[in-house]
Amino acid sequence: MAVPAPGLPARVRIHEVGARDGLQNEQTAVPTEVKAEFIRRLAAAGLRTVEATSFVHPKWVPQLADAEQLYPQLADLAAAGVHLPVLVPNERGLDRALALGADRIAVFGSATETFAARNLNRTVAESLAMFEPVVARAREGGAHVRGYLSMCFGDPWEGPVPVAQVVGVARALLDLGCDELSLGDTIGTATPGHVRSLLSALNGAGVSTDRIGVHFHDTYGQALANTLAALEHGVATVDASAGGLGGCPYAKSATGNLATEDLVWMLDGLGIETGVDLAALTATSVWMAERLGRPSPSRTVRALSHKE
Amino acid sequence: MAVPAPGLPARVRIHEVGARDGLQNEQTAVPTEVKAEFIRRLAAAGLRTVEATSFVHPKWVPQLADAEQLYPQLADLAAAGVHLPVLVPNERGLDRALALGADRIAVFGSATETFAARNLNRTVAESLAMFEPVVARAREGGAHVRGYLSMCFGDPWEGPVPVAQVVGVARALLDLGCDELSLGDTIGTATPGHVRSLLSALNGAGVSTDRIGVHFHDTYGQALANTLAALEHGVATVDASAGGLGGCPYAKSATGNLATEDLVWMLDGLGIETGVDLAALTATSVWMAERLGRPSPSRTVRALSHKE
Numbered sequence: 001m002a003v004p005a006p007g008l009p010a011r012v013r014i015h016e017v018g019a020r021d022g023l024q025n026e027q028t029a030v031p032t033e034v035k036a037e038f039i040r041r042l043a044a045a046g047l048r049t050v051e052a053t054s055f056v057h058p059k060w061v062p063q064l065a066d067a068e069q070l071y072p073q074l075a076d077l078a079a080a081g082v083h084l085p086v087l088v089p090n091e092r093g094l095d096r097a098l099a100l101g102a103d104r105i106a107v108f109g110s111a112t113e114t115f116a117a118r119n120l121n122r123t124v125a126e127s128l129a130m131f132e133p134v135v136a137r138a139r140e141g142g143a144h145v146r147g148y149l150s151m152c153f154g155d156p157w158e159g160p161v162p163v164a165q166v167v168g169v170a171r172a173l174l175d176l177g178c179d180e181l182s183l184g185d186t187i188g189t190a191t192p193g194h195v196r197s198l199l200s201a202l203n204g205a206g207v208s209t210d211r212i213g214v215h216f217h218d219t220y221g222q223a224l225a226n227t228l229a230a231l232e233h234g235v236a237t238v239d240a241s242a243g244g245l246g247g248c249p250y251a252k253s254a255t256g257n258l259a260t261e262d263l264v265w266m267l268d269g270l271g272i273e274t275g276v277d278l279a280a281l282t283a284t285s286v287w288m289a290e291r292l293g294r295p296s297p298s299r300t301v302r303a304l305s306h307k308e
Numbered sequence: 309m310a311v312p313a314p315g316l317p318a319r320v321r322i323h324e325v326g327a328r329d330g331l332q333n334e335q336t337a338v339p340t341e342v343k344a345e346f347i348r349r350l351a352a353a354g355l356r357t358v359e360a361t362s363f364v365h366p367k368w369v370p371q372l373a374d375a376e377q378l379y380p381q382l383a384d385l386a387a388a389g390v391h392l393p394v395l396v397p398n399e400r401g402l403d404r405a406l407a408l409g410a411d412r413i414a415v416f417g418s419a420t421e422t423f424a425a426r427n428l429n430r431t432v433a434e435s436l437a438m439f440e441p442v443v444a445r446a447r448e449g450g451a452h453v454r455g456y457l458s459m460c461f462g463d464p465w466e467g468p469v470p471v472a473q474v475v476g477v478a479r480a481l482l483d484l485g486c487d488e489l490s491l492g493d494t495i496g497t498a499t500p501g502h503v504r505s506l507l508s509a510l511n512g513a514g515v516s517t518d519r520i521g522v523h524f525h526d527t528y529g530q531a532l533a534n535t536l537a538a539l540e541h542g543v544a545t546v547d548a549s550a551g552g553l554g555g556c557p558y559a560k561s562a563t564g565n566l567a568t569e570d571l572v573w574m575l576d577g578l579g580i581e582t583g584v585d586l587a588a589l590t591a592t593s594v595w596m597a598e599r600l601g602r603p604s605p606s607r608t609v610r611a612l613s614h615k616e
Contacts, residue, residue, distance in 0.1 A: 001468035005501035005537070160309035188611070191577025192536055193313035221570035221607035222577075225532040228500055229313070262529035269499025269530075299529035303496070 002271035009236035011273040013049060015182070015213055016042055016260060018288075020051040020087060022245025024063045025256065026292065032066045034291055036073040039084075041287065042242055045280035047260075049083040051106070055093035071100045078103075085146060089120070094134050098141055105138045106146040106182075107131045109173055111166045114157040115150060115186070128172050135177040147178035148215070152198060154189035163201045171205050180211045182239055185226065188219025188256070192229035199233045213237030216258050218244065223258035224266060231272075238263060243285030243296035259298030261285060279304070310579035317544035319581040321357060323490070323521055324350055324568060326596075328359040328395060330553025332371045333564070334600065340374045342599055344381040349595065350550055351390045353588035355568075358385075359414070362395035363404045379408045386411075393454060397428075402442050406449055413446045414454040414490075415439045417481055419474045422465040423458060423494070436480050443485045455486035456523070460506060461498035468497075471509045479513050488519045490547055493534065496527025496564070500537035507541045521545035524566050526552065531566035532574060539580075546571060551593030551604035567606030569593060587612070 019039050023030050030038075035053075042050050052074060058065035071086065078084050078101075085104035088094045097105055109127055110116040116124045131147075138145050151158075152166045170181055183198065195214070202212060214230045214237070216223035227238055241257030264278045282304045289296045296302065327347050331338050338346075343361075350358050360382060366373035379394065386392055386409075393412035396402045405413055417435055418424040424432045439455075446453050459466075460474045478489055491506065503522070510520060522538045522545070524531035535546055552567035572586045590612045597604045604610065 001462075001502070003499065003501035003505050005504055008501075154309075188607075189577075191311065191574050193311035193316075193578045194309070196313055197311050218607060219611050220573045221532055221567065222574055224529055225536045225574055228533045228536055259529065265528045266499050266530055266533055269497075270501045299496075299526060303527050 002269060004271040008231045008270060008272060009234065011236065012231070012267055013237045014047060014260060014263065014274055014276065015085075015237060015239045016047045016050045016242060017215075017239050017257060018042070018242035018245040018260070020054055020064070021257060022241045022243075024054060024061050025246045026063055029063045029065065030291065032069045032073070035066070035070055038284070038288055039074060040077065041284040042281070043077050043080075043082045045284055046274070046276040047281070048081070048275060049085065050077075052084040052086055054087035054089075055096045056087065056089050057092075068096065068100065071097075071102065075101075085144075087148075088134060088138075090130055091134055091137070094138060098138070098143070103142065104144045104146070105134075106148055107134055107173075107178070108148045108150065109169060110150050111161055111169050112151045112155040112158050115155055119150070124169060128169075128176065131173070132176050139177050145178045146180050146182060146213075147173035147176075148182045148184060149173065150184040150186040152183045152190075153185045153194055154187050156187055163198050166198055167201050167205045170202055170207060174207060174211070180213055180237065181207070182213040182215045182237075184215040185217055185223075188217035188222060190216065190226050191222055192225055195226045195229040196233055199230065199235065209234040210236065213239055215239035217256050218258050219256065224262055227258065227263065228266070242281060243288055243301050244298040245285075245288070245296075259296070259300065261298045261300035261304070265300045310577060312579040316539045316578060316580060317542065319544065320539070320575055321545045322355060322568060322571065322582055322584065323393075323545060323547045324355045324358045324550060325523075325547050325565060326350070326550035326553040326568070328362055328372070329565060330549045330551075332362060332369050333554045334371055337371045337373065338599065340377050340381070343374070343378055346592070346596055347382060347392075348385065349592040350589070351385050351388075353592055354582070354584040355589070356389070356583060357391040357393065360392040360394055362397075363401035364395065364397050365400075376404065376408065379405075379410065383409075393452075395456075396442060396446075398438055399441055399445070402446060406446070406451070411450065412452045412454070413442075414456055415442055415481075415486070416456045416458065417477060418458050419469055419477050420459045420463040420466050423463055427458070432477060436477075436484065439481070440484050447485050453486045454488050454490060454521075455481035455484075456490045456492060457481065458492040458494040460491045461493045461502055462495050464495055471506050474506055475509050475513045478510060478515060482515060482519065488521055488545065489515070490521040490523045490545075492523040493525055493531075496525035496530060498524065498534050499530055500533055503534045503537040504541055507538065507543065517542040518544065521547055523547035525564050526566050527564065532570055535566065535571065536574070550589060551596060551609050552606040553593075553596070553604075567604070567608065569606045569608035569612070573608045
């Protein structure tokens, strides 16, 4: 029974990150064929944006070292209109992605200096300088560019991140030419008032809500409540990971990303259109969990797969 | 960093149900001394309403058969102003509770006929008739009476539960003399629009929001988002279970009740006063998890206890 709530978007675009953000956190690399089948099943379940892989140096993310082998296997999905964005860290990665015909790319920025130093080995300003030609060349080639912004709420080394600081980097990413932003709560500490505060500040800096996606982690169980706060603000792009793939390293089945199934349960209940078939999606996550050898941390996957 | 959101209550009363609703779902009974120590630690962590036990027939809930032994051990907490409500199903249970000096009792009603038949072996009307003298005599004795109402959103046999049907039973419980209601999403299927719809309908039937508490289950990961929707409506009494105790029977560490820690994380982040010390509460749940021999399903407990 769908019971709408006033003021929420009629339709939400789910940006599925399980195959990239999820699988890059696995201890051992998943076989290319399994990745391709996973993405194929996600698309068959109705997901229309499935982040496929990352063109980072294999030394840094060996789990995704097969990007060149994987991406061409998905050509039929791309031809059928499924968006298959790929992460590129720099021009070298962009060259690899464009050579394979990628038409949606994403760069990965940080709102904090400490995470920029640790993740990108650069200052925030240096990382923006690195992204500048990437974004420019991608757009020249007709590609859509997403700008991820991590540590938008809290940073494990710096603590709470000032809203103005996040707005500054967000603004800079858009000024480089990014088409959309994904605001990451990388360590999962955000709460709904903080979410609203950042969204309002971005609007105040001239960023329209339709260019903003949200990317919440469920480390403290807050992801879905934060998503609701974002929807209430008008956000209509939500990142999620099938089955909650992409866990924290410290505990088996502990969770990192918001599980797509938990999100779809809420959106279905609110009568918000996503195009996703929850049963097919759950079956896909159960299938993937079998391949990974451990249960999904998604509450909805557990509840629904028990009943099957 | 607390970032308030406009329109939410300044203070929330957490009605802690772990010692009753949680432990009654354990396979084996927890020793009375452990229960007493658990409640003592919950109170020390700042919880001011800790549901202590249930005076049901020991045949039905053997896990709580020690109510007569447990309750008197908590006299110092009661004297210190900690509310220790107890569940009573009928006059026999009320007699037992009153004989021990209980001054806060709760009856347990159902919004659906099927659950009333299965849980109470009565129709809804018959169960209300059974509660009538319980509530009347409790109030004559000066006790505060809470009316639980289960299956307020979905019922495993009947499916979605019509809002008007819930309002009818809620109204009847208040008319019997209940001081407050606790609206239970017993199977965890509710979503935020449904929550708002029921709250508005109750207001429309003359039930003021300050007499309403909410009791969400996290079976599909929706509990905290539903709580946010209730807070936005003005609800300021929220049931939760320390460590998420009270799991579904089908999976180890699967979750039933909203974990108090996940709730407190959100309320702390919103700057909403609860009086609860999250670190002390988490330590209590870790302690209890060790006694039960399995980890807490609470995301916040897992994240914080890993860091300790």
